[in-house]
Amino acid sequence: MDVDLLKKLVSVDTSGGRNREKAVEIIVKASRERGLEAEVVVDKKGIPNVLVYGRGSGKRVLFVTHxxxxxxxxxxxxxxxxxxxxxxxLYGRGAADDKGAIVAVLEGISKVEGNVEPVLVVAGAEETGESGDFMRSLEGDLAVIVDSGPTPTVGASGVLKWTVIVKGKQAHSAYPFLGENALYGASKVVSFVEEFGRFAEKFLRSKYRGAEHYERLPVRASATVLHAGSAWNIIPSSATVEISIRTVPGWNNDVVEPLFLDLLDEFARGNGIEYELRKDIDMGTWVSGGKEVERFLEVYREVTGIHVEPAVELGGTDGVHFADRMPVVQFGPLRPENNVHGPDEFVYLKDLELVERVVERFVEEGL
Ligand SMILES: [Zn+2]
Structure with missing residues (x-):
């Protein structure tokens, strides 16, 4: 594991679009020093991304990082x-997410002559969602998203997100009988979502293990934002509740959406709640499989001695940008305790070494 290279990359602040050229230059230079060809691809938004071509021929395997x-x-x-x-x-912003992965893959692919054609993909604006178009432009026979945890996963949860606007009638709080308090309606909606969440975790379960915590990954529902009221002496005329539902294979958006909305409507009518609904996000789940994914899991088992059943991520991943054209597996050095996106982010060097070994072995053995 080239810790110096990782330190060099982490020292360059690439948040908020800063220092893109500098980071790209380091990656290209490190690739060429290892005898690998590197290409800078500037996307339509003007953001530079890097493709590093490992040695080897056969099916094309994309190792996706940022x-x-x-x-x-x-x-x-x-x-x-x-x-x-x-x-x-190793502590520093990006040590785990996702600069450690860049170095681990680079080390892994540069050590072998592959029985596949390995390509290290380094995107430039993943965190802001701007790299989606670039990722969708890439072709290959397998995508390995090296931006997740050390246990391989083969799918991701979907998202449904709504804003419920509860209607009331404004009045002076000294005269509550003249108004209708939207906050009370909204708080009932919040309780309804809590109930639905409990029901979903119990009964709306997929057949896949969760990447964390769940034996069988269920649909999860939460009320996450509540806005209401403008002053202590005014009965609020409207209140909004934001609702986030995470869907799973088998209980995808097209099944969960009508179920949830019907129940919500029935609940609202039963409680005399008047409301409007706005849908903000609708991103489906996906799950991958096939012999390429199986092969990757096999190599993982060979290297670690750990037998893993295919699991699905609790959140979304960049796999969604590939899953329509090729099999996808997710595997990387990001553990929940790494404080990714939080203070004192760090990565375990042993996790980076594991990623490096699995990548090396997989490229060497091929599909
Ligand atoms: Zn990431």
Missing amino acids: YDVVPPGEGWTKDPFNPVLVDGK
């Missing part, structure tokens, strides 16, 4: 852009 990071935010006890190594952990 060099941009989220801003450091508050609460760091270390300098986010002056990486330090403590007890096998």
